[in-house]
Amino acid sequence: MDKATLKYYRTIGQVQQAVNKATTLDEALHDGLGIILDCAGADCAIVWYYDRSDNKMHPYYWLCPCDLTSQEYKAGAGCVGSSYANNEAVRMLEYSRGMDPDTDRIFGEASGNGAGSTGLDISAVIVAPFGDAQDSMGCIQFLYLDGRHATEEEADVCEIMTMMVAMSIQDSDHIEMPYVKHEILLSARDITREYQNGETVTRVLKGASIDVYKGEFLAVLGESGCGKSTLLNIIGGLDKATSGSFSFMGKDMTNATQEELTKYRRDNIGFIFQSYNLMTNLNARQNLDLIGELVDDPMKSEDALKLVKLEDRMDNYPSQLSGGQQQRVSIARALIKKPQMIFADEPTAALDYETSIEVLKVLENVIADGTTLLMVTHNTEITKMADRVVKIRDGRTYEVTVNRHRVKAADLVW
Numbered sequence: 343m344d345k346a347t348l349k350y351y352r353t354i355g356q357v358q359q360a361v362n363k364a365t366t367l368d369e370a371l372h373d374g375l376g377i378i379l380d381c382a383g384a385d386c387a388i389v390w391y392y393d394r395s396d397n398k399m400h401p402y403y404w405l406c407p408c409d410l411t412s413q414e415y416k417a418g419a420g421c422v423g424s425s426y427a428n429n430e431a432v433r434m435l436e437y438s439r440g441m442d443p444d445t446d447r448i449f450g451e452a453s454g455n456g457a458g459s460t461g462l463d464i465s466a467v468i469v470a471p472f473g474d475a476q477d478s479m480g481c482i483q484f485l486y487l488d489g490r491h492a493t494e495e496e497a498d499v500c501e502i503m504t505m506m507v508a509m510s511i512q513d514s515d516h517i518e519m520p521y522v523k524h525e526i527l528l529s530a531r532d533i534t535r536e537y538q539n540g541e542t543v544t545r546v547l548k549g550a551s552i553d554v555y556k557g558e559f560l561a562v563l564g565e566s567g568c569g570k571s572t573l574l575n576i577i578g579g580l581d582k583a584t585s586g587s588f589s590f591m592g593k594d595m596t597n598a599t600q601e602e603l604t605k606y607r608r609d610n611i612g613f614i615f616q617s618y619n620l621m622t623n624l625n626a627r628q629n630l631d632l633i634g635e636l637v638d639d640p641m642k643s644e645d646a647l648k649l650v651k652l653e654d655r656m657d658n659y660p661s662q663l664s665g666g667q668q669q670r671v672s673i674a675r676a677l678i679k680k681p682q683m684i685f686a687d688e689p690t691a692a693l694d695y696e697t698s699i700e701v702l703k704v705l706e707n708v709i710a711d712g713t714t715l716l717m718v719t720h721n722t723e724i725t726k727m728a729d730r731v732v733k734i735r736d737g738r739t740y741e742v743t744v745n746r747h748r749v750k751a752a753d754l755v756w
């Protein structure tokens with residue numbers, strides 16, 4: 343047996359082991375696909391799922407540095423749609439832009455020229471169907487990037503391994519209905535933000551995309567200075583993007599006027615910042631009353647303060663409250679509007695460990711009630727609480743991951 347064949351057999355074994363060891367489908371795909379990418383020399387793997395109700399292919403899981411949540415191929419259309427419909431692999435070993443307009447659309451303007459939105463310079467595409475083994479799933483799309491073309495042998499690996507994954511998934515008993523359709527509350531695409539200071543142009547965001555599902559806790563993680571707050575300010579209606587688009591509850595907000603943005607913020611978003619921004623001459627209850635007066639149908643200030651366990655501190659002024667307590671007042675102030683969504687920008691960055699956990703526990707209770715939370719943080723440990731994590735690197739969406747096991751605030755350590 344030659345070396346290459348031996349390597350393939352070894353990989354098959356590893357994939358089988360990984361899938362069997364996994365306790366959820368996400369875990370199986372994460373571990374299995376990682377091994378396959380190594381073996382096939384590919385950069386991205388995207389599992390597409392066929393949904394009978396709309397006759398479209400939707401991304402179910404991906405190891406790929408962009409948010410594909412709301413992308414779709416029509417069944418039969420593009421490389422993914424046709425691979426699934428015909429139960430046949432598609433090989434585009436030397437991909438260039440224009441070869442598959444659906445793929446160009448989904449991965450943005452970047453395909454083939456290296457510039458633009460998702461930042462992916464796609465140079466080879468291989469799509470392999472799951473075949474009859476896994477009727478409820480569709481296929482896996484493999485991407486090669488940055489000028490690297492795929493070989494026929496690598497395409498063979500992608501195809502064989504896809505069949506392996508399908509069979510292993512079918513054989514394992516831990517996997518049920520894989521695809522959960524999420525309602526998208528907010529969707530932002532290819533957001534850029536430039537600042538002009540005299541002659542100098544600083545590009546802070548270079549094509550960030552993000553989707554927020556209704557009811558989820560989404561963490562946005564990245565090194566300090568990578569553009570997280572800038573992105574949050576744009577999708578929170580506090581700042582305007584240089585280019586790109588965003589929509590909220592299906593309404594396009596890209597060209598919203600200042601008045602429309604103010605209304606959007608007031609009616610839908612509760613903000614929590616690192617600094618509490620409380621009025622020092624008003625007590626906790628009055629700080630909340632102030633916001634309650636601005637919106638229709640607010641929560642009672644007393645009820646909001648109860649939610650953050652400050653019912654016995656309602657009459658205290660900020661100077662009489664600890665940092666953690668002040669932050670809890672600011673959480674109650676965000677809740678009083680009964681917002682569709684809460685945006686929290688590093689809410690614990692100014693607090694010590696113990697106080698941070700106290701504040702995170704309060705947020706944990708808030709999301710348990712079904713509130714959607716988007717939290718920006720540079721603290722990896724905190725992201726373990728979230729349902730999903732969007733990583734931002736150098737102004738772009740770098741990776742989106744699903745947390746298979748969420749960790750309770752009380753169990754976080756840093």
Ligand code: ADP
Pocket residue numbers: 537539544546564565566567568569570571572573
């Ligand atoms: P993060 O939240 O990830 O720490 P920010 O979004 O706050 O990052 O900032 C990203 C980058 O944008 C930083 O390098 C910051 O210096 C730069 N930046 C922010 N505001 C301006 C501005 N008005 N002019 C020029 N650069 C800015």
